[in-house]
Amino acid sequence: MLPVSKTKPISDLLEAYNHGIKAFGENYVQELVAKAEEMPKDIEWHFIGHLQSNKVKYIAPFVKMIHGVDSFSLLKEIAKQAHKNGRVIDVLLQFHIATEESKFGWSPEDLDAIAVELKNNRYVGVEICGVMGMASFVDDEQTIRKEFRQLKACFDGLQPFLSDRFRVISMGMSGDWPIAVEEGSTLIRLGSVLFGSRN
Numbered sequence: 001m002l003p004v005s006k007t008k009p010i011s012d013l014l015e016a017y018n019h020g021i022k023a024f025g026e027n028y029v030q031e032l033v034a035k036a037e038e039m040p041k042d043i044e045w046h047f048i049g050h051l052q053s054n055k056v057k058y059i060a061p062f063v064k065m066i067h068g069v070d071s072f073s074l075l076k077e078i079a080k081q082a083h084k085n086g087r088v089i090d091v092l093l094q095f096h097i098a099t100e101e102s103k104f105g106w107s108p109e110d111l112d113a114i115a116v117e118l119k120n121n122r123y124v125g126v127e128i129c130g131v132m133g134m135a136s137f138v139d140d141e142q143t144i145r146k147e148f149r150q151l152k153a154c155f156d157g158l159q160p161f162l163s164d165r166f167r168v169i170s171m172g173m174s175g176d177w178p179i180a181v182e183e184g185s186t187l188i189r190l191g192s193v194l195f196g197s198r199n
């Protein structure tokens with residue numbers, strides 16, 4: 001489980017930290033950088049928002065995992081910045097499984113192209129650890145289940161082409177995590193059920 005602390009004050013994160021929480025997910029680059037500076041250094045920071053290529057450099061020195069990688073150009077930039085910092089950054093490939101327009105990610109139809117690209121190009125500096133996706137914000141359980149199944153299918157489709165570090169299926173949030181777990185999630189991202197609702 002990844003605690004998602006976006007918009008929450010440092011005091012909330014410290015309280016969680018003092019209860020043994022050592023990983024946090026954040027959505028905004030500036031906020032992540034500020035929190036990482038203030039918080040203890042033994043934390044795994046996950047960037048789970050939409051990342052613009054020109055901002056990778058600000059988080060590359062310390063970020064553990066970037067969940068929302070949705071283009072080869074972003075992947076290339078992460079690899080470049082990781083190399084500059086003498087690091088390897090873990091990444092997840094984000095797939096667009098929801099019906100809503102606003103969500104980022106590759107389409108499941110891109111699967112073959114992604115497999116070919118990853119077979120032919122070694123992105124030294126990144127470790128491709130799995131996939132990430134968000135289901136639609138709807139009440140209908142069948143819709144959500146179907147979307148999570150799509151993400152699991154994307155994972156299964158890519159697995160033969162990737163290393164044995166490829167094993168993360170990041171899906172499920174406060175409102176839909178039980179369905180995500182039933183559909184094979186290995187990493188649920190929980191914000192509001194842990195830290196209270198956001199404004």
Ligand SMILES: *Cc1c(COP(=O)(O)O)cnc(C)c1O
Nearest residue numbers: 004048173174175189190191192
């Ligand atoms: C905010 C956010 C979460 C956590 O959402 P909750 O519904 O508060 O649990 C999880 N994943 C992503 C990508 C988010 O942006």
